[in-house]
Amino acid sequence: MKAYAINLEVRDVYLTAEEENILQGEHGEGLKMMMEILVKIGEIYKADRLIPISSAQISGVSYNTIGEHGLHFLKSLQGLKVKVLTTLNPLAFDENHLEELKVEDELFEKQMEIIRAYMNMGIRPTATCTPYYFDNIPKLGEHIAWAESSAVIYANSIIGARTNREGAVSALAAALIGKTPNYGLHLDEERKATHLIELSFEPNEEDFPLLGLWVGKNIKGIPYLRLHGSEDDFKLMGAAMAASGSIAMYHVENFTPEYREAIGDKIERIVVDRKDIEDYRSEEDVELVAIGCPHASPSELRRIAEYLKGKKKRKDKELWVFVARSVKERNENYVRIIEDFGGKVMVDTCVVVSNAGKIFKKIGTTSGKAAFYLSKKKFGGAKVKVTDLYTLLRSVIE
Ligand code: F3S
DSSP states (O other), rough: OEEESSTTTTOOOOOEHHHHHHTTTTTTTHHHHHHHHHHHHHTTTSSSSSEEEEEEOOOOOOOHHHHHHHHHHHHHHOOOSSSSSEEEEEOOOOOGGTTTTTHHHHHHHHHHHHHHHHHHOOOOOEEEEEEEEOOOOOOOOOOOOOHHHHHHHHIIIIOOOOOOOHHHHHHHHHHHEEEEEEGGSSSSSGEEEEEEEEEESSSOOOOOHHHHHHHOOOOSSEEEOOOOOHHHHHHHHHHHHHHHSSSOOOOOOTTSSSGGTTTEEEEEEEEEEEEHHHHTTOOOOOEEEEEEEEEHHHHHHHHHHHHHHHOBBBBTTTEEEEOOOOHHHHTTHHHHHHHHHHOOOEEOOTTTSSHHOOOOOOOSSSSSHHHHTTTTTGGGGEEEEEOHHHHHHHHHBO
């Protein structure tokens, strides 16, 4: 492949002849615009070139979040096809729960238009923020372009794949071109830890999302943590970090794949006390218990089902569990137990991007990320209690 520099005095991003042709519009206006976006980002972040990606994850799917402008933009790209495996974030509803989610006809129609527009581009309508369980599983060291901050931090930290924190548009541009600018977390040296975080206490399950909220709010960079937990604990911690701040990667000693090379010469040490994370705790009573932000893992689904088996739900409380369709389909036995209990297992949507935050005023969840968003006016302004799974489940049992 021939590579050369274009207008070096203006731009340092090297483009191949093929990439330059796309940029000059020889493959149509749509691809030209996508290439312009990638090159502009590359210029800003001083990328040396574009690199091939193996997959993309697209956010900006719910009509509740992208609205009419987003739909119009997607329509303008019709005719283009993605070059790599591309999966999609949750949308505004689960088609089988339209009534509970108070989905009006207009929202339904607009949302379906969005999904059709994405599908026409060859994007798989997976509608989950946890594509890494079954739908889109990157490997260690693979370059990808993912939007959805919880999936980005999971892919970088727990899988060891490489992605910057893409936005809806830049991830779509990368999917349609099949490449992304080579900067940031694609580079070895940018994946080193900047802060060493130690806890002065042994964390319980409920502490992980609260710790994530604190770290996201107080630290800019890549934290290296010394603590023990499960993959689900770290998933919840990472999602909260990414929501309350700009963190896109962390290391956990003896757990994440790159922790051995993570500590460089310059690192700031921080000790977190239990009182630091107390601000995020709340003792609210709840109307809805919402599990699955990020979408529940197979093991979370199993734990919920095992705990609720043979029990009955209180009539004054709701239990909604959000999972990827692919996780639900593979765990029908657990789903049946939760539904027999009186809970609802929803796919394609989540507690934040559906109308749930506008329907319930007091919500309990294991998710720091859900708490971060649901308490904002735009998402309903609910009072949110974050605690561990079994405490929440106990509160809905008769
Ligand atoms: Fe996923 Fe919705 Fe939470 S997209 S991370 S379940 S806000």
